[in-house]
Amino acid sequence: xxxxxxxxxxxxxxxxxxxxxxxxxxxxxxxxxxxxxxxxxxxxxxxxxxxxxxxxxxxxxxxxxxxxxxxxxxxxxxxxxxxxxxxxxxxxxxxxxxxxxxxxxxxxxxxxxxxxxxxxxxxxxxxxxxxxxxxxxxxxxxxxxxxxxxxxxxxxxxxxxxxxxxxxxxxxxxxxxxxxxxxxxxxxxxxxxxxxxxxxxxxxxxxxxxxxxxxxxxxxxxxxxxxxxxxxxxxxxxxxxxxxxxxxxxxxxxxxxxxxxxxxxxxxxxxxxxxxxxxxxxxxxxxxxxxxxxxxxxxxxxxxxxxxxxxxxxxxxxxxxxxxxxxxxxxxxxxxxxxxxxxxxxxxxxxxxxxxxxxxxxxxxxxxxxxxxxxxxxxxxxxx
Amino acid sequence: xxxxxxxxxxxxxxxxxxxxxxxxxxxxxxxxxxxxxxxxxxxxxxxxxxxxxxxxxxxxxxxxxxxxxxxxxx
Ligand SMILES: Cc1ncc(COP(=O)(O)O)c(C=O)c1O
Numbered sequence: 001x002x003x004x005x006x007x008x009x010x011x012x013x014x015x016x017x018x019x020x021x022x023x024x025x026x027x028x029x030x031x032x033x034x035x036x037x038x039x040x041x042x043x044x045x046x047x048x049x050x051x052x053x054x055x056x057x058x059x060x061x062x063x064x065x066x067x068x069x070x071x072x073x074x075x076x077x078x079x080x081x082x083x084x085x086x087x088x089x090x091x092x093x094x095x096x097x098x099x100x101x102x103x104x105x106x107x108x109x110x111x112x113x114x115x116x117x118x119x120x121x122x123x124x125x126x127x128x129x130x131x132x133x134x135x136x137x138x139x140x141x142x143x144x145x146x147x148x149x150x151x152x153x154x155x156x157x158x159x160x161x162x163x164x165x166x167x168x169x170x171x172x173x174x175x176x177x178x179x180x181x182x183x184x185x186x187x188x189x190x191x192x193x194x195x196x197x198x199x200x201x202x203x204x205x206x207x208x209x210x211x212x213x214x215x216x217x218x219x220x221x222x223x224x225x226x227x228x229x230x231x232x233x234x235x236x237x238x239x240x241x242x243x244x245x246x247x248x249x250x251x252x253x254x255x256x257x258x259x260x261x262x263x264x265x266x267x268x269x270x271x272x273x274x275x276x277x278x279x280x281x282x283x284x285x286x287x288x289x290x291x292x293x294x295x296x297x298x299x300x301x302x303x304x305x306x307x308x309x310x311x312x313x314x315x316x317x318x319x320x321x322x323x324x325x326x327x328x329x330x331x332x333x334x335x336x337x338x339x340x341x342x343x344x345x346x347x348x349x350x351x352x353x354x355x356x357x358x359x360x361x362x363x364x365x366x367x368x369x370x371x372x373x374x375x376x377x378x379x380x381x382x383x384x
Numbered sequence: 385x386x387x388x389x390x391x392x393x394x395x396x397x398x399x400x401x402x403x404x405x406x407x408x409x410x411x412x413x414x415x416x417x418x419x420x421x422x423x424x425x426x427x428x429x430x431x432x433x434x435x436x437x438x439x440x441x442x443x444x445x446x447x448x449x450x451x452x453x454x455x456x457x458x
Contacts, residue, residue: 034426036416037416040395041395044396044427045399048403062447064396064397229394231393232425233424239424243394
């Protein structure tokens with residue numbers, strides 16, 4: 001099997017991830033931070049290891065300002081619903097995933113005003129366009145770090161500078177970049193970074209989180225849920241400090257054990273090294289697809305300006321048909337359709353049909369890319 | 385022997401406190417919070433009382449919030 005659906009979730013996981021989860025279940029087992037006995041403290045240490053590894057990877061100065069949750073969607077909901085109030089203005093791009101768009105559309109109903117800045121048909125955002133959308137009451141800019149449809153990298157550092165100049169905050173959706181593209185929340189002026197654990201970070205599903213920078217007013221951040229934290233147990237009110245304020249309920253400690261191992265593997269392998277491999281594969285894929293008659297490739301067509309995600313269509317065939325044939329006849333897994341991102345597909349001109357998307361990872365090889373190119377060639381030829 | 389105990393807001397703080405103290409070469413240990421001390425958290429950081437100043441310096445330098453510091457005879 002050739003697995004080219006890493007943009008949906010990564011597979012295989014890095015070495016050590018499964019083992020860390022089995023170790024947790026078989027040898028640790030206790031509820032982290034609840035009970036004070038040794039296995040409970042050990043479970044707490046493992047969860048802390050995940051915090052520390054993720055903090056190191058994103059250059060976040062304080063591991064305790066990382067709030068874990070189920071995925072990027074939960075982190076984005078926490079940031080958006082936790083900070084925006086009626087009367088606030090928020091600016092986003094036309095390349096966003098529905099995990100940003102849907103909460104924003106719901107907030108719009110409640111009196112938050114929203115500006116969606118159009119991106120180019122290749123999926124890129126111009127910083128002056130972004131800056132032009134800001135108003136005195138703009139509280140937040142929220143941007144995809146990279147599109148899950150065409151991989152285009154958005155100018156987060158420039159957005160961070162714009163946010164500082166205008167006194168608002170920058171929230172970055174790093175679902176598609178965390179783990180295989182360098183991220184530095186300090187030098188890129190990222191106030192809030194939402195990440196998911198199950199993609200390039202190499203962890204299991206059910207893990208993700210929000211990095212909360214020092215400019216974010218924690219007292220104004222409304223948690224999504226309230227409940228037990230193991231701390232301040234004599235109080236019936238939610239603790240006001242991080243991470244407990246936003247981490248009610250028993251965490252997915254077994255998942256976080258896996259995430260810690262995945263993030264450590266990324267640190268040890270080196271993001272730059274992972275990125276360089278993916279850039280080579282991505283360019284090979286783009287160049288190969290472009291040579292096939294009848295195939296349209298979307299995006300900037302330059303691997304250095306995007307992540308390892310390539311969207312294309314074959315003339316005369318529905319994306320779902322191409323996907324089915326790749327799966328059943330060639331044993332190649334991809335994702336077709338709208339990829340939870342209707343706005344992005346409108347931007348690149350592929351709404352409502354969608355595209356066929358290949359999402360590569362560090363574990364893919366040039367040979368697999370060549371095999372996939374052969375398959376697309378055969379499918380396109382047969383359709384002529 | 386005289387020990388110090390640092391009370392912290394949560395286990396995450398306790399573990400971070402332990403980590404930064406270890407990195408600074410201090411001999412510290414996480415213990416269940418002694419019953420006679422009232423704390424927000426069931427886990428506390430124990431250290432040698434002679435090192436009190438260094439421990440507090442290290443915690444402050446790493447911005448680890450803590451509540452109270454107590455001296456205990458073990
Ligand atoms: C750009 C982008 N944002 C957010 C998400 C949501 O991630 P999750 O499903 O892990 O919450 C995804 C992936 O599904 C994504 O590609």
